[in-house]
Amino acid sequence: MSGRDIESIRGPMQGIGKKIFSSWVVAGCEVPKISGGIMISRVFIAICIMLSVTAQSIIASPAMPWIPLLLLDTTSDPSGIVSDDFTSVSLDTSLWKFVDPVGDGSVIMNGTQAQIVVPSRTDHDVWTSGNLARRIMQPASGEDFEIKVKFESGLIDPFQLQGIIVEESSGNYLRFDFCADGPSTRLYAASFTNDSPIVKMNSTILSLSAEPFYMRITREGDQWTQSYSEDGTCWTAHITFSHVLYVSSAGVFAGNASLCPAHTTVEECFLNMASPFDPEDGIGTGEGPLIDIWYRTEQLFGINGIP
Numbered sequence: 001m002s003g004r005d006i007e008s009i010r011g012p013m014q015g016i017g018k019k020i021f022s023s024w025v026v027a028g029c030e031v032p033k034i035s036g037g038i039m040i041s042r043v044f045i046a047i048c049i050m051l052s053v054t055a056q057s058i059i060a061s062p063a064m065p066w067i068p069l070l071l072l073d074t075t076s077d078p079s080g081i082v083s084d085d086f087t088s089v090s091l092d093t094s095l096w097k098f099v100d101p102v103g104d105g106s107v108i109m110n111g112t113q114a115q116i117v118v119p120s121r122t123d124h125d126v127w128t129s130g131n132l133a134r135r136i137m138q139p140a141s142g143e144d145f146e147i148k149v150k151f152e153s154g155l156i157d158p159f160q161l162q163g164i165i166v167e168e169s170s171g172n173y174l175r176f177d178f179c180a181d182g183p184s185t186r187l188y189a190a191s192f193t194n195d196s197p198i199v200k201m202n203s204t205i206l207s208l209s210a211e212p213f214y215m216r217i218t219r220e221g222d223q224w225t226q227s228y229s230e231d232g233t234c235w236t237a238h239i240t241f242s243h244v245l246y247v248s249s250a251g252v253f254a255g256n257a258s259l260c261p262a263h264t265t266v267e268e269c270f271l272n273m274a275s276p277f278d279p280e281d282g283i284g285t286g287e288g289p290l291i292d293i294w295y296r297t298e299q300l301f302g303i304n305g306i307p
Helices: 055-060
Strands: 042-047 097-099 106-109 114-118 134-139 145-151 160-169 172-181 184-193 196-204 213-220 223-229 235-242 249-256 263-272 290-293
Touching: 114 134, 114 249, 134 160, 145 160, 145 249, 160 213, 160 263, 172 213, 172 223, 184 223, 184 235, 196 235, 249 263
Parallel strands: 042 290
Antiparallel strands: 097 134, 106 114, 114 263, 134 249, 145 213, 145 263, 160 172, 160 249, 172 184, 184 196, 213 223, 223 235
């Protein structure tokens, strides 16, 4: 069954009303991650048994009987960036690429978080010697986007780094991060052209001293805005600057500099805000999604009114 355009959902399907679906997906009890970025916990499903007919004719016929047919809004965001709540026990290598320039670390998936491990006494800085940070990156296009990352790792020792990389190529990219500076935390942003940096922001964040750390990066054409938050709800736009970048990938990184302390970043979620999901909704934990089901009186599947 292929994806079909559906203009509206007809019938007493509470909670939907008229909604645009760019495609539809038939699935069983599990809600998959959809390529393009949707993963949701409450799914409203129509019921039909005439799977041999088209989606349009199913929708158009009020007398059509129904069985479980999962209708997901799988609109693909033009940026190509996919949300991930890191609820797998292994890195999704169909989405993410693990980049380890120094070759001395790892990424750990524990079923609820992604942990990027940086050992001590070795430089993993993002500076004039190149991007030596350990990171996970996913493909992205040149379209506008807004991404949000929740870091659940504290910054204790000076020059521990954790943040977001938006990349055109190995020497051309943007760096946005939180970094430790003794007892304080600093917000940092820099652009790199052929590995030559221009610092855009490097200032102490007085209100942010302990995890979690939230960072949001908004791209509108050549305008870039870095924001931060203590709770993921109330945001402070820290800097907006202009920089031309032909984006090819985006992701999160762990690093260190100067005294090179060990550091492990802990990411709970990486969200494309055009296609987000609730990172704390239980998806991926084996509990399964919450599903609202509506049955017509003409139900021909199982016992009438009972799934």
